[in-house]
Amino acid sequence: MATQHSRSAAxxxxxxxxxxxxxxxxxxxxxxLFFSFKKYLPLRGDSVANGLDWVGFENYVRFVGSSSFWPSxxxxxxxxxxxxxxxxxxxxxxxxxxxxxxxxQGIVRILVISPFFVMPTVSGLVWKNMxxxxxxxxxxxxxxxxxxxxxQWLSQASLESIIMIVSWxxxxxxxxxxxxxxxxxxxxQLEAAEMDGAPVIKRFWHIILPHMSRAITVVILIQTIFLLxxxxxxxxxxxxxxxxxxxxxxxxxxxxxxxxxGLGSAGGVYAIILANIVAIFLMRIVGKNLD
Amino acid sequence: MARAxxxxxxxxFTAAAWSIGLLIFFPILWTVLTSFKTxxxxxxxxxxxxxxxxxxxxxxxxxxxxxxxxxxxxxxxxAGGSTLLGIIIAIPAAWSMAxxxxxxxxxxxxxxxxxxxxxxxxxxxxxxxLFIELGLLDSRFGLVMVLMLINLPIIVWMLYTYFxxxxxxxxxxxxxxxxxxxxxxLYVLTPMALPGIASxxxxxxxxxxxxxxxxxxxxxxxxxxxxxxxxSYSSPEGLFFAKxxxxxxxxxxxxxxxxWFSQKQxxxxxxxxxxx
Numbered sequence: 195m196a197t198q199h200s201r202s203a204a205x206x207x208x209x210x211x212x213x214x215x216x217x218x219x220x221x222x223x224x225x226x227l228f229f230s231f232k233k234y235l236p237l238r239g240d241s242v243a244n245g246l247d248w249v250g251f252e253n254y255v256r257f258v259g260s261s262s263f264w265p266s267x268x269x270x271x272x273x274x275x276x277x278x279x280x281x282x283x284x285x286x287x288x289x290x291x292x293x294x295x296x297x298x299q300g301i302v303r304i305l306v307i308s309p310f311f312v313m314p315t316v317s318g319l320v321w322k323n324m325x326x327x328x329x330x331x332x333x334x335x336x337x338x339x340x341x342x343x344x345x346q347w348l349s350q351a352s353l354e355s356i357i358m359i360v361s362w363x364x365x366x367x368x369x370x371x372x373x374x375x376x377x378x379x380x381x382x383q384l385e386a387a388e389m390d391g392a393p394v395i396k397r398f399w400h401i402i403l404p405h406m407s408r409a410i411t412v413v414i415l416i417q418t419i420f421l422l423x424x425x426x427x428x429x430x431x432x433x434x435x436x437x438x439x440x441x442x443x444x445x446x447x448x449x450x451x452x453x454x455x456g457l458g459s460a461g462g463v464y465a466i467i468l469a470n471i472v473a474i475f476l477m478r479i480v481g482k483n484l485d
Numbered sequence: 486m487a488r489a490x491x492x493x494x495x496x497x498f499t500a501a502a503w504s505i506g507l508l509i510f511f512p513i514l515w516t517v518l519t520s521f522k523t524x525x526x527x528x529x530x531x532x533x534x535x536x537x538x539x540x541x542x543x544x545x546x547x548x549x550x551x552x553x554x555x556x557x558x559x560x561x562x563x564a565g566g567s568t569l570l571g572i573i574i575a576i577p578a579a580w581s582m583a584x585x586x587x588x589x590x591x592x593x594x595x596x597x598x599x600x601x602x603x604x605x606x607x608x609x610x611x612x613x614x615l616f617i618e619l620g621l622l623d624s625r626f627g628l629v630m631v632l633m634l635i636n637l638p639i640i641v642w643m644l645y646t647y648f649x650x651x652x653x654x655x656x657x658x659x660x661x662x663x664x665x666x667x668x669x670x671l672y673v674l675t676p677m678a679l680p681g682i683a684s685x686x687x688x689x690x691x692x693x694x695x696x697x698x699x700x701x702x703x704x705x706x707x708x709x710x711x712x713x714x715x716x717s718y719s720s721p722e723g724l725f726f727a728k729x730x731x732x733x734x735x736x737x738x739x740x741x742x743x744x745w746f747s748q749k750q751x752x753x754x755x756x757x758x759x760x761x
Contacts, residue, residue: 201585201587203581203585203666204580204581204584204585204587205581207577207578207580207581207666208577208578208581208582208593210574210577210578211574211575211577211578211597211637211641212578212593212597214574214634214637215597215600215634215637215638218600218634219600219603221611221615222608222611222612222615223603223607223608223611225608225610225611225614225615226607226608226610226611229610229611242614288505291498291501291502291505292502294490294494294495294498294502295490295495295498296495296498296499296502297495297499298499298503299502301506302502302503302506303506303748304745304748305506305507305509305510306505306506306509306510307744307745307748307751308509308510308513308741308744308745309509309510309512309513310744310751311691311695311737311740311741311743311744312513312695312737312741313694313695313697313711313712313715313736313737313740314695314697314712315697315701315712315713315715315716315719316516316715316733316736316737317512318719319715319716319718319719319729319733320512320515320516320729320730320733321512322719323725323726323729324512324515324516324519324726324729324730325512330527330528330530330726332515332532335530335531335532339531362509362512365509366509367751367755370748370751370752371752371755371756371760374752374760375760408760409760412756412760416755416756419602422604423604423605423606423698425605425606425697425698425701426697426698426701426712426716429701429716429719430715430716430719431719433719442604442606445606445607445609446606446609446702449606449609449610449613450609450610450613450702455610458609458610459610462604462606462607462608462609462610463607465604465606465607466603466604466607468604469602469603469604469607470602472602473599473602476602476757477595477598477599480595480598480757481591481595484591484594484595
C-alpha cells in the first residue's frame, strides 16, 4: 500500500503533466471565450493592448446569421456522415475478410493499414492531381477507357471527392479496430451456430455484429472527433471552394484570412460545443473500461 | 480458428484480400512509381505502369529546388523533440497513476483525454496571438511545445496502460532495498517498461510527423516541416506530377515504414483502451 510519503510524491510526479495540460486548455479557451464577446479586427487597428469593444452576443448571432454558416454545417455533416458510412461499412466487410484464413495475411494487413500513415497534405495532393485531375488523372483515363466523359472531380463533385480522399485515409483505422474486435470473439459460439446450421447472414447478424457493436461505436465516436476538424485535406485541394467549406474551414478563414477574430472566436465556441457533445459519449465508454 | 476451411476457400479468401489490399495500397504505389518517371512520362496517355525509363532525376531536382533537407530536419526535430519531451513529462505522471492510484486518478486520466478532443480551430487565434507575443511564430521550439501538448494525453494514457501490466511488487521490493524514487523510476520501472515506452514513442512520432493543422498555420519559411513543404505544391506551375511524387515519397517513406511496425500500438493508443 502506498505510504503517506509516496502519496505526496505521486502528486508531485503528476504535477507537470497536469499543470501543462490545464494551462494548454484554460488559457486559449478563456481567450477564445473573451474574444468571442468583443469586436476584434486586428487589420483595422484593434488590439488587446488598446482595449476591445464589448459587443455581447453579436458575434454569435452574426456567425450563425452569415450566408456561409448553414452551408458550412451542411458540408461538415455530409463529409463526416459520408466518411463514417463508407469507413464503417467497408471496414466491417474488410475486417471480416481479413479474419479468414489466407496466405500472406501479414502483408495484406500492411497494405491495408498504409494509407493511415500518409500525411494529410500528401494524400490530398496525390489524389487531387494524380487521380482526380480531369485531364491527366488516372480516374480520367479510366473513364475514357470505358468511353465515359471524365469528371471534374474537385469542382463538380467536390464533396464526393473530399469524402473519397478522407475515407481512404480512415478506412485503415476502422478496419484495424474492427478486426481487433472480431479476433476477440469466442470462436466456440460461432462454431456452435455453424453446427446448428445457422446461415452466414444470421450468424453475422446475431453473433458477430452484436459482439462488434461497442467497437463500432468507438470507431464512430473517435472518427467523428477527428473528422470534425479535418483541415489539410481541404486546404490543399479546394481551399474551401465549391461547397467544401466546413465549419472548421469557415472558422479558419474568419480568423486568419479575413482576420475577424471576434466572429471567428464565436464560431470556435460553437465548434468546441459540437465536439464536446461527441466527446461526452466517448468518454463514458472509455470511463467504463477503466476498472 | 479450428473451423475447417477447404483449400479452395482459402484460395478465394487470399485472392479477395490481396486484390482489395493492393487496391487500397495502389495510390501509394502509383506515387512511388511516378516519382521515377520523367514529367512527360508521368502524364503519358495511356498511363505507363512499369515500362518506362526509370530515373532519379526528380529526387535531385526536388532536393535542389526546395532545400528538402531543411524541411526534413524540421520534421525530425519537431516530431522527435515533441515526443521526447512528452515522454519525459509523462513517465512520472503515468507512474504515479499506475502505482499509487487515488480516488481521483480515473477522473484525471479522463480529463486529460478530454483535452485531446478540443477542436484545434477553436483556439487557433489565441495560440497564434500568444506565439506572436512570445516570438514563437515560425519557430521549431514553439511547434515542439504545441505538438507535445496535443499528444501528451495519448502518451500519458499509453504509458499508463503499459505500466499497469508491471507488477507493483517489484517496485516495492526496490523501495525496500533503499532505492530512491528517482532510482526506482529510472533503473527499475523504465527498463521493464521499455517495450511499452518504445511503442508509445513510435506512435507519437507518427502522429506528430503527420500533424497538419498547427504545422501549416504556425510556420512560414524557417520552421516549416514536411507537411508544409508538400502543401507548397498545391499551386503548381507547369508539369509537376513526377516532382510532386518524388517529394511525397520522400515525405512519407520513413513514417510509413515506422507505421508498419506499430499496428498494434495504434489500436491501444487511439481507442483509449475502449477496444481490446
